Amino acid sequence: MSNRFIPNPKEAESIHILREVAAQFEKPVLLFSGGKDSITLVRLAQKAFYPARIPFPLLHIDTGHNFPETIQFRDELVAELGLELIVRNVQDSIDQGKVTEERGRYASRNTLQTTTLLDAIEEFKFDACIGGARRDEEKARAKERVFSVRDDFGQWDEKNQRPELFDMLNGKIHQGQNVRVFPISNWTELDVWEYIQSEGIRIPSIYFAHKREVFFRDGMIWTANEHVYRESSELVEERMVRFRTVGDMTCTAAVLSEAETLEEVVAEIRQSTISERGARIDDKRSEAAMEKRKKVGYF
Amino acid sequence: MENRKLIKIATAGSVDDGKSTLIGRLLYDTQSLTTDKLEAIERTSRQRGFDYLDFSLATDGLVAEREQGITIDVAHIYFNTDKTNFIIADTPGHVEYTRNMVTGASTSQVAIILIDARKGVIEQTYRHFFISNLLRIGHVVVAINKMDLVNYDEDVYLKIKSDFEALVEKSDFEVDQITFIPISALKGENIAKKSELMPWYVGNTLLDHLEVLEPSDLHESAVARFPIQYVVRPKTEAFHDFRGFAGKLYGASLKVGDEVTVLPSFNQTKIKSIRFFDQQFDEVLPGASVTISLEDEVDISRGDMLVKAGQEPHSDKQISATICQVNSRPLRVGDKFTLQHGVNRVLAKVDTIDAVVKTDFSGEEPAQQLRLNDIGKVKLRLSKAIHFDPYKSNRSNGSFILIDEGSFDTVSVGFIS
Numbered sequence: 001m002s003n004r005f006i007p008n009p010k011e012a013e014s015i016h017i018l019r020e021v022a023a024q025f026e027k028p029v030l031l032f033s034g035g036k037d038s039i040t041l042v043r044l045a046q047k048a049f050y051p052a053r054i055p056f057p058l059l060h061i062d063t064g065h066n067f068p069e070t071i072q073f074r075d076e077l078v079a080e081l082g083l084e085l086i087v088r089n090v091q092d093s094i095d096q097g098k099v100t101e102e103r104g105r106y107a108s109r110n111t112l113q114t115t116t117l118l119d120a121i122e123e124f125k126f127d128a129c130i131g132g133a134r135r136d137e138e139k140a141r142a143k144e145r146v147f148s149v150r151d152d153f154g155q156w157d158e159k160n161q162r163p164e165l166f167d168m169l170n171g172k173i174h175q176g177q178n179v180r181v182f183p184i185s186n187w188t189e190l191d192v193w194e195y196i197q198s199e200g201i202r203i204p205s206i207y208f209a210h211k212r213e214v215f216f217r218d219g220m221i222w223t224a225n226e227h228v229y230r231e232s233s234e235l236v237e238e239r240m241v242r243f244r245t246v247g248d249m250t251c252t253a254a255v256l257s258e259a260e261t262l263e264e265v266v267a268e269i270r271q272s273t274i275s276e277r278g279a280r281i282d283d284k285r286s287e288a289a290m291e292k293r294k295k296v297g298y299f
Numbered sequence: 300m301e302n303r304k305l306i307k308i309a310t311a312g313s314v315d316d317g318k319s320t321l322i323g324r325l326l327y328d329t330q331s332l333t334t335d336k337l338e339a340i341e342r343t344s345r346q347r348g349f350d351y352l353d354f355s356l357a358t359d360g361l362v363a364e365r366e367q368g369i370t371i372d373v374a375h376i377y378f379n380t381d382k383t384n385f386i387i388a389d390t391p392g393h394v395e396y397t398r399n400m401v402t403g404a405s406t407s408q409v410a411i412i413l414i415d416a417r418k419g420v421i422e423q424t425y426r427h428f429f430i431s432n433l434l435r436i437g438h439v440v441v442a443i444n445k446m447d448l449v450n451y452d453e454d455v456y457l458k459i460k461s462d463f464e465a466l467v468e469k470s471d472f473e474v475d476q477i478t479f480i481p482i483s484a485l486k487g488e489n490i491a492k493k494s495e496l497m498p499w500y501v502g503n504t505l506l507d508h509l510e511v512l513e514p515s516d517l518h519e520s521a522v523a524r525f526p527i528q529y530v531v532r533p534k535t536e537a538f539h540d541f542r543g544f545a546g547k548l549y550g551a552s553l554k555v556g557d558e559v560t561v562l563p564s565f566n567q568t569k570i571k572s573i574r575f576f577d578q579q580f581d582e583v584l585p586g587a588s589v590t591i592s593l594e595d596e597v598d599i600s601r602g603d604m605l606v607k608a609g610q611e612p613h614s615d616k617q618i619s620a621t622i623c624q625v626n627s628r629p630l631r632v633g634d635k636f637t638l639q640h641g642v643n644r645v646l647a648k649v650d651t652i653d654a655v656v657k658t659d660f661s662g663e664e665p666a667q668q669l670r671l672n673d674i675g676k677v678k679l680r681l682s683k684a685i686h687f688d689p690y691k692s693n694r695s696n697g698s699f700i701l702i703d704e705g706s707f708d709t710v711s712v713g714f715i716s
Contacts, residue, residue, distance in 0.1 A: 004552070005573065005580040007587035009305040009514075010384075015588035016547045019528040020642070023601050047576040048588070051541060052533035135375045142374040163373075163402040163625045165712045167547065168639055168700050172707035186386060188377045272333070 024171035034070035037132030057084035108250035311427035312413030321484035323354020328491035397672035602643035626710035646682035690714035
């Protein structure tokens with residue numbers, strides 16, 4: 001009776017990266033958004049350190065405009081796995097006068113969360129922040145390293161990145177610097193969905209088709225809600241939709257979908273011809289939007 | 300995730316060889332370009348007044364590049380076919396290329412070297428092939444591009460093939476590791492679709508060829524190397540005394556009951572259990588990140604290595620290596636660095652710089668220092684012995700990086716002789 005373990009190469013690489021983080025840094029943290037990518041990271045971290053517990057806390061930067069389903073899911077997951085969760089609120093940064101709420105049609109707290117994140121990094125002296133970004137999401141992400149060194153201002157200098165050779169990760173940093181770590185850099189959207197399916201990972205209900213009050217603008221489907229600016233001419237209707245990414249309500253567009261089960265969602269992704277970030281309103285601002293946000297310390 | 304085979308590809312070409320176009324074409328032909336990306340390409344191509352779709356727009360990422368119209372760093376691009384996941388490490392082709400191509404190639408099993416059919420084998424081709432040879436990449440595809448601009452002429456193809464074969468003679472490659480394919484990335488000839496304009500070519504299309512490759516590295520010798528990344532001590536009720544050694548396995552499989560040597564202590568023990576998450580296995584295949592526990596209480600910490608008894612690697616405090624300088628800080632005799640070998644770190648001092656190696660296969664010359672993009676031969680003295688295999692027989696256990704003690708930048712990558 002011989003059972004052989006045949007590795008999944010992308011999973012093995014991600015676990016290798018998470019173990020390097022635990023070994024090379026003193027205060028790592030996992031940036032948790034409640035989205036499928038950060039939920040996948042939590043599963044990978046469980047696997048990396050089992051039977052020990054995950055040796056770092058989760059940090060959620062709450063914009064206050066999250067879908068309630070996501071927050072509920074977050075709290076259940078943390079309780080179930082016995083994880084430590086730290087929450088810092090964009091509202092507090094606004095109340096302290098550190099950032100100013102955006103106004104108008106495209107008002108969003110998405111860019112504001114950078115300040116809250118950098119403050120949290122300083123408060124807890126985190127030296128490594130693990131994120132669920134993938135290189136296939138967006139062109140500027142395609143050049144991101146697995147270990148991405150940021151200065152005190154959280155800035156990314158794309159011209160001065162450390163080359164990453166073979167499996168060797170260099171996490172040596174100076175006081176005040178920190179490293180953003182992307183263990184699922186090499187996964188595609190489909191990889192993540194297939195993994196969620198094969199592992200039986202639970203995800204928030206908004207990823208599945210449901211009835212929702214929405215309105216249409218610029219060819220995208222927006223959630224009709226008190227947090228999302230809407231002109232009186234923009235009519236609200238109830239449609240069957242689901243979300244492909246989960247950010248906050250002001251920057252995450254829905255897609256029309258009838259996919260109510262994981263199997264149906266994965267089948268839909270396989271056939272899909274619209275890229276995932278195509279449903280991110282924040283990227284639509286300009287073609288170089290992501291690169292500009294990264295330079296100032298965005299995830 | 301479905302267990303598709305994973306093939307990593309490094310691409311190399313000069314500025315105008317059409318590399319970005321080739322990658323864009325591969326994405327297009329495998330239906331990996333989404334509607335919105337395709338629309339962006341169509342829109343921008345129209346704005347710029349092109350007669351055809353500029354697929355290179357699919358990959359040129361950063362603002363600076365879009366302005367200059369050239370790729371400046373390593374970008375990673377993903378596409379799937381039914382059976383295979385592909386990752387392309389796209390590296391730039393201009394003069395300052397060495398560092399980036401070495402980086403991209405270090406994780407690749409295949410290199411695609413692009414040649415402009417109108418220009419033939421040029422100095423850049425020598426360099427790209429030299430690096431493929433230095434890094435012992437398993438397969439090289441020589442893609443002779445822009446065949447549409449030479450009337451799909453077989454003689455042009457044959458001339459370039461024969462020029463390139465002369466280069467292969469000077470390398471360590473076997474003939475069967477090199478494949479020549481005449482293509483037009485712009486027109487999609489011999490990419491996914493067999494070209495009717497080149498009936499004289501009887502081989503596979505590029506995509507068919509990439510699909511039949513196996514990820515196994517031809518040059519990875521079949522000995523197991525298990526560098527320990529992290530010691531797992533749960534200290535929970537259920538796993539009170541558990542002590543596991545977490546790492547990634549390279550080279551060959553390990554089994555429960557195998558006699559192993561622990562390096563650097565040279566203690567001998569046996570494998571008691573192999574765990575992956577909440578499951579236990581009798582055997583683990585290379586490439587897996589697992590947790591191993593041992594029969595005896597032996598002192599082990601991060602950076603140590605488990606190997607099968609009788610298959611111990613070399614152990615030495617002095618090593619000879621070929622180095623590629625990947626940082627603008629030059630490397631000089633007497634310089635001190637942190638040397639990272641896998642997950643193990645020791646201090647290193649440069650004893651001698653024996654030569655700088657010319658990347659056009661024309662030999663070596665003496666050197667006082669190694670500058671960015673130089674490849675040179677050096678001897679290093681280490682604070683503690685490392686346990687290595689020559690790079691020729693083992694990529695993972697035969698390579699290292701040097702980290703600057705001041706900036707903490709990765710300044711060199713080394714291949715142990």
